[in-house]
Amino acid sequence: MVNRTVGARRTVTSDAPMISTVTTPVTSGVHHVEGQAAGWTILTDGAPRRGAAWTLVDAGYPGYAAAVRGSAEALGLRLADLAAVLVTHGHVDHVGGVAELVGGRDVPVLTGEAEVAHLHGEVTENTGPRDLLPRLHRHGMLPWVVHVSRHGATAHPRLPAAGGAPDGVPLDLPGRPVPLTTPGHTSGHTCWHLPDAGALITGDALVTGHALSRDTGPQVLPGFFHADRAGMLASLDLIGDSGAGTLLPGHGAPWHGPAAEAAEQAARTAQSHL
Template identity: 40%
Template sequence: MVGRAREHRALDGVRVDRVSADIHFAHTEHVNWVIYSGPDGVTLVDSGYAGQRVLLEASLGAVGVGPADVAAILITHGHADHLGGAAWLAEEFGTPVHAHPFELANVRRDILEQAGTGGVLRNAWRPGVVPWALAIVPLLNGRADLGVPSATAPPMRGERIDVPGQPRMRLVDGHTSGHAVFEFDDEGVLVVGDALVTRHRTSPLLGPQLLASMFHHDAGRARESAGAVGSSTARFVLPGHGEAWIGPASAAAEAALDAGAPW
């Protein structure tokens, strides 16, 4: 079921839902991020566009913390809509930024597996593409290639990442070469980035689905990885775009595969 948790705060431009004891889902029109704030500290998963810094700060404030309190940032994948706040926090506060080892080249901008101008122009005739592209240009702050040169692989403690919340990391490549999901077992929460989404401005579909092929480095592999999301036992699935999925991860994955991609 797509929806929101019972406890939420609607701020100007961002809504923050509390989905478990310590995890909050920050939802905006364009992209989402996740805040873990527990007794062991604060971890941010993804971070929005560079031009959404005010919304990022507001979402942290809604949870009762500030930018300097963030102990670590985990990045599902190195696209501009997930990296903007991380680049600022790393530069301003020295906040560690971590991604799957296979994704570090994208996050550091040694390579750029991201929909470019050419792909957008080739698909401009499709409904929703031009309005989406025009809406995100101001959010890029002129830096579609913005990266985090200091990003590293996450410190591990056994199978868990040694940051507040201690999630597990799993590779689900295809959208990018090193796209990962992060599972907070103790919270029953799976953060899936763009492995599947529940809404996107370039798609007429509602509910779990795959992003359009333009956005994937390897669309076939992205579909396989979306299916693999279903092996999680999580009861909340938090996507990079759209509403939270409340229910078994297996059901979200099945629905996404049934819906497929809009094109």
């Protein structure tokens, strides 16, 4: 089941054109933000307050930077207090806003060790026009393509200063995130485990909704989005074994329930989605 009442959900319209966001407090220090075509998570130690350090996980499309900033400011946080940006993977809808949000300041940008080359631009595992054009007739495809194109989907941002975090080692950052490598969507796709909150940020390894899907609840993205479909399916077992009780996806709303149950449900959707 999808639990859309993990916390009080608040809709915020940012000053970025045509972007609205829904913020869900998972715990006092974990806030999931669902944008129209991509989501992100804000981590603090305790309740957010002005002057508190915070961690951002993923940053949307390039055109979403103002919406990301607005969602943090709505919680009382300041961009000047951003401690680090963590990234699940190097696709434009997850790293596009990073450069503008960091703004040349000495803010660490980290991903899993196996995904660093993707962020540096040394490898490319992206969906392109040849994947999308033959599918323009499919459910939701045309309006989704128009929206994401307006917000920078054709960009190929590189983050040459990004570093790698070793798997399973907690980071000394707000939220105490722990990287969990879940390859398949990209070669080094990395979920971020939040043991203190009982939550797992799943990026695109497992989602709960997408403009191209008629379904809600745990599922996988359409097959053409994945670099390695078999690897992606295998990584669902890693998500299931995490023990998390709340999943925070890169697309869709938070899901509350055993991670193993979510992984099983997502695996069942794979036959129709792949």
